[in-house]
Amino acid sequence: MRIGIIGAGALGGTFAALLARAGHDVEVTARGAGLEAIRASGIRLSGAYGDVHARVAAGERLTAAPELVLVCTKAQDAASAIESNAELIDGAPVVVVQNGLDGVATAARLLPRSSCMGVLSIIAANYTEPGVVRITTPATSYLGRGDGPADAECTRIAALLSEAVPVVAIGGFRGAQWTKLVVNMLNAVPAIVGRSVQEVVDDRRLRRVVTASMRETVRIGIARGVRFGALQGLGDRRLRLFARVPLTLGQVLPWLMRVRMGGVPNLGSTQQSLRRGQPTEVDFLNGAVVREASVAGLDAPVNRALTALVHEVEQRAASLPAERVLADVPV
Structure with a gap:
């Protein structure tokens, strides 16, 4: 063909x-x-x-x-x-x-x-x-x-x-797109700090931020009437439970994703774009959560802050210290 x-x-x-x-x-x-x-x-x-x-x-x-x-x-x-x-x-x-x-x-x-x-x-x-x-x-x-x-x-x-x-x-492809959007929340923090996804999830402080961005995404999806599709072991029931549990317990989700990745460093697509000197898709990932929240009459402060930090890294052409993420992202 x-x-x-x-x-x-x-x-x-x-x-x-x-x-x-x-x-x-x-x-x-x-x-x-x-x-x-x-x-x-x-x-x-x-x-x-x-x-x-x-x-x-x-x-x-x-x-x-x-x-x-x-x-x-x-x-x-x-x-x-x-x-x-x-x-x-x-x-x-x-x-x-x-x-x-x-x-x-x-x-x-x-x-x-x-x-x-x-x-x-x-x-x-x-x-x-x-x-x-x-x-x-x-x-x-x-x-x-x-x-x-x-x-x-x-x-x-x-x-x-x-x-x-x-x-x-x-x-149920639309719901699966939302599930993939939750998975893609692994991208922003590694891109900001210049580390692999595995290294970020291994850092308990940064893992907390990643978890917060995922949980916020799920909550906005629920507010938009989404039924999450089954993808990589995630589905509607599991993600709705994830949206309700305390943030500390929710960190199991990115940890399990990290285990599935294995030991070969995964940079994530956002960081790879930065390393090639190209614009990232952050406005269609974390930024999409912010826009969907606005449609629902809500705010998405975690993903709004991460979007701004990725754009700052784009402009500086240099990563930021982890302390900036911890200071700027309201977790």
Whole structure:
């Protein structure tokens, strides 16, 4: 199958390499040093899915009409990247592989003739060198759309992608997006202090902040009428219980996530963006919680403070001491 992948970073590069290994005709888009590296040396993938050296067509835009499209850009780049390729891809099935809550709706708005769906990926991948991706933690990805059960097209696309990497079609996708948003609360604090996720969770003071951001996210989701989807051992009942327990007891949740990661340092996608000198997706992660809280007539002070601190690190191009997190975040 001809598959176009818009954005060949950590996840885009992973899907591109594995789909090419499975025999698909893959073309990717990239920019700058990433594009130069892929054109010169292909995509080099290592780690949990084995070693893959994939030579794929690459450019700033797709050049051939694909039969399937994966949008794997950062959330803040999705609209412009889709618009740049819209004439060629509108009408093809589109899968948005992205953090945050808005990706599928954005694609559907810009591509009215396409059938749009989303993928939630828990794969941990380090992408700090152009064209080179290392998988530190493998995981099943989850494909769906909306609030209803998985439809026939979602099931078909999930089966096709599973030829390369495990993907399961799920119902209640919107609720699963919120569960993934809770998981993504692991990103901000490591990015601010310049440590791995494991090191942050191992620090009891910083683990408390991470727990507070997760609990605030769950509480805002509940206020917005969300039924959390099952993802990585988390689900609606467990997260609602987590929202009620004392903060000290709630720290078990990020600790269990840390154990699942293993010993290979996980930087998190936000910190990887900072290390590459690129804008982060914090406005679509912690910032999304702040916006959803506002819609519900509530405040999200923990995530508002973390969003501001990540933006400060972006502007300074340097991490901040842990003491700033402890002083600025109201826990």
